[in-house]
Amino acid sequence: MLIALFLLAQDLSQQGAQAMREGRFAEAERIYRQKAAEAPSEPQWQMNLGLALHSAGKYAEALREFGRYLKAVPQAGPIHLLTGIDQLKLAAPCRAIGSLEIARRWQASKQVLTELADAYSGCNRYSEAAKVLEAAKEPRLAARAHWQAREYDSAKLLFDAVSAAYANDPAFQYEYGDTIYRVEGAEAALPHLQLAVSILSARGSLGRALLDLDRAAEAIPHLEAAVQADSALLLPLSRCYKATGRVEDAARVEAEYRKRLGALQ
Numbered sequence: 706m707l708i709a710l711f712l713l714a715q716d717l718s719q720q721g722a723q724a725m726r727e728g729r730f731a732e733a734e735r736i737y738r739q740k741a742a743e744a745p746s747e748p749q750w751q752m753n754l755g756l757a758l759h760s761a762g763k764y765a766e767a768l769r770e771f772g773r774y775l776k777a778v779p780q781a782g783p784i785h786l787l788t789g790i791d792q793l794k795l796a797a798p799c800r801a802i803g804s805l806e807i808a809r810r811w812q813a814s815k816q817v818l819t820e821l822a823d824a825y826s827g828c829n830r831y832s833e834a835a836k837v838l839e840a841a842k843e844p845r846l847a848a849r850a851h852w853q854a855r856e857y858d859s860a861k862l863l864f865d866a867v868s869a870a871y872a873n874d875p876a877f878q879y880e881y882g883d884t885i886y887r888v889e890g891a892e893a894a895l896p897h898l899q900l901a902v903s904i905l906s907a908r909g910s911l912g913r914a915l916l917d918l919d920r921a922a923e924a925i926p927h928l929e930a931a932v933q934a935d936s937a938l939l940l941p942l943s944r945c946y947k948a949t950g951r952v953e954d955a956a957r958v959e960a961e962y963r964k965r966l967g968a969l970q
Contacts, residue, residue, distance in 0.1 A: 798827025
């Protein structure tokens, strides 16, 4: 990893550097902890101790050392990237954003941009994630982020551009088909959604599309399968039952929909 080489090049301890290169992270941690205790005014040791802890998967401990280092050396640099990565590892994407935005000022590399996009996505800031992924030249991922942000026109442009490479990818076909459904309508979306039936949420979109095309009988099995994960599908399922003469089933499902809706209010 380039960051590790960068940090090791600045290492003041040949023993610690050798241990890091050979993957003996526990030994490196011991060496750097001792050096940090002996020279607390030299932030280099906190940095290298943090790197040893990060490399060993001790992300919370690494963050403490990186934090100490950054108090002394706050300039944008690779430690901001490692801090953001560790916060992502600890399932704290919203906290990671600040560190990774600073890392981007240091170096707008593909690694920095994709980590920042992960943080934005994990914090449900999909529109910002999409812009970063476009800057990283990741059109497929950017398309998904625009789709998650409900920016369907932008998503479709990117999906269109890469569609040939994902013809047999159910996840892609679901996202692409759902986007087309919202931009162009059910008829155009149907071929894509039919290629994604292995995905439960895709069956929900397929069921809606079939209902829009007055093919209620075909929509029912898809909606019945998907409704367990998405109660919003209860209402279209009820409409399908009504359209096929299953009046009692329609009333039962509509009552369940109203019950769940009331519980949310």
